[in-house]
Amino acid sequence: QVQLEESGGGLVQAGGPLRLSCAASGGTISINVIGWYRRAPGKQRELVAAISNGGVTNYADSVKGRATISMGNVKDLVFLQMNSLKPEDTAVYYCAAFTTDGRELWGQGTQVTVSS
Numbered sequence: 001q002v003q004l005e006e007s008g009g010g011l012v013q014a015g016g017p018l019r020l021s022c023a024a025s026g027g028t029i030s031i032n033v034i035g036w037y038r039r040a041p042g043k044q045r046e047l048v049a050a051i052s053n054g055g056v057t058n059y060a061d062s063v064k065g066r067a068t069i070s071m072g073n074v075k076d077l078v079f080l081q082m083n084s085l086k087p088e089d090t091a092v093y094y095c096a097a098f099t100t101d102g103r104e105l106w107g108q109g110t111q112v113t114v115s116s
Contacts, residue, residue, distance in 0.1 A: 002027040002105060004077070006095045009110030012085055016114075020080040021072070022095030022107060029077075030100040036069065036080045038091035038112075048093070049080060053100075062088075085114045 008020040020036065035050030035058075049069035050058045057069055068081045077097065082089065095107040 002029050002103075004095050004097060004105050004107035006093060006107045006110040009093060009112045011113045011115060014085060014087055014114055014116050016085055018080075018082045018085055018112060020082075020093055020095075020110065020112075021076045022078045022097075023072075023076050024097075024105075029097060029103070029105070031071075031077065032098050032100045034071070034078045034095070034097045036078070037094045037096055038089075039094070039109075040088070040091040043091075045094070051078065085112075087114045087116045090114050 002024055003026050005023050012018050031053050033050055033052045036048040037045050038048050039045040048060050048063055049067050051069045066084045070079050072078050090113050092109040092111050094109045097105045
């Protein structure tokens with residue numbers, strides 16, 4: 001069974017950068033769309049950024065201009081580069097893959113904490 005695992009989270013200072021990675025294990029998948037979501041304390045989960053297998057990207061308004069999503073390589077499926085981090089970016093970040101055979105796969109999440 002394919003599992004997704006995020007990495008790259010942690011404690012960062014406001015204004016700094018962060019790079020998240022999402023790797024798959026247990027098999028291979030054909031991706032239709034893959035993206036990053038986040039859930040901040042007391043808030044609902046929201047889309048941060050997504051990219052299709054055709055390279056079309058979509059970003060939340062709150063991260064436009066600060067975030068870049070890109071497809072990965074054999075090891076890592078997708079990356080999220082975020083710059084100029086703000087305390088309100090503090091959240092658990094999840095990788096989610098929507099496959100061409102109709103599966104929806106989620107990682108366990110990685111905590112990102114931005115200190116002011």
